[in-house]
Amino acid sequence: MxxxxxxxxxxxxxxxxxxxxxxxxxxxxxxxxxxxxxxxxxxxxxxxxxxxxxxxxxxxxxxxxxxxxxxxxxxxxxxxxxxxxxxxxxxxxxxxxxxxxxxxxxxxxxxxxxxxxRKVAPGQQLFVFGDVQLDPISRTVQRAGQQVHLTKTEYDILLLLMRHCDKVLTHNQILTQVWGKAYVDRPEYVRVHVAQLRQKLEANPAAPMYLKTEPGVGYRLAANIPG
The missing domain is CATH 3.40.50.2300 (Response regulator)
Structure with missing residues (x-):
């Protein structure tokens, strides 16, 4: 149907x-x-x-x-x-x-x-985009089969974006979920950590394919890139 x-x-x-x-x-x-x-x-x-x-x-x-x-x-x-x-x-x-x-x-x-x-398949445990794979059970992240070390804050931001794949999250939504309500209106916190994630996960951090900026609004994980 x-x-x-x-x-x-x-x-x-x-x-x-x-x-x-x-x-x-x-x-x-x-x-x-x-x-x-x-x-x-x-x-x-x-x-x-x-x-x-x-x-x-x-x-x-x-x-x-x-x-x-x-x-x-x-x-x-x-x-x-x-x-x-x-x-x-x-x-x-x-x-x-x-x-x-x-x-x-x-x-x-x-x-x-x-x-x-798009719907996540029932029982699916892994989050994947490009050659990056996140396992929320073991809290590990791999890129091209190699484990990537992320700080707790970097991991929490990435998991949040992956759980809301293709949805724009505002700076304050990310700040509230990762840092807490006391940290709203501090978008520079998010910018610094997203930049670090791009360095670790994007092939070209200066022109990211997946961790997208929505200017003046926040960020979006674009998991499906046209070939």
Missing amino acids: ADTILVLEDDPAMQSFLTTLLNSQQYQVLSFSAGLPALQSLVSQPAALILLDLGLSDMDGQLWLQQLRSWCDIPVIVISARHSEQDKVQALDNGANDYVTKPFSAAELMARVRANL
Whole structure:
């Protein structure tokens, strides 16, 4: 059965474009222009993924996202004309899995849809990207079959990014999870340790393929690189 994607977009032209695009890729689509009916629909008809515009007809998309996250963890990709870093950070802190600004290419959007729909196989214990392998049971990391020594903080950041593969994590999300709430608003802590991880794990640390920076927002582990 095809994955069902809920599209929450109040612009009829954009809603039609998204529906046509997703249908062409064999996804089923539920379309809404208002937030409340969309929430009510999700109670009885869960979706595999949500595409959310922040400018809704009956409420702000940030509020809608907060309400959704109070009871549901369905992946959400925000699609918005709001370009400011503050809007992106707020949406991600509110629980969005990704943020795409308008205008965007169909190819980029579909790549992000596929990334957010990926599911880890039941019972899978190893996290892998490129030639890097992390074993959370033994807390070991290997690159090309050779063990890599990471500090506790480096390991904790890497594990966090790998558990949220292809999702953008804000600086404050990483700081809260790794250092604690007392360390929010200290993005330089994260930058230093991500730079060290790149030195140890990336073939070219100056142009990383996997440990990606989202400028002004945070970091994302891009585990699937086109060949």
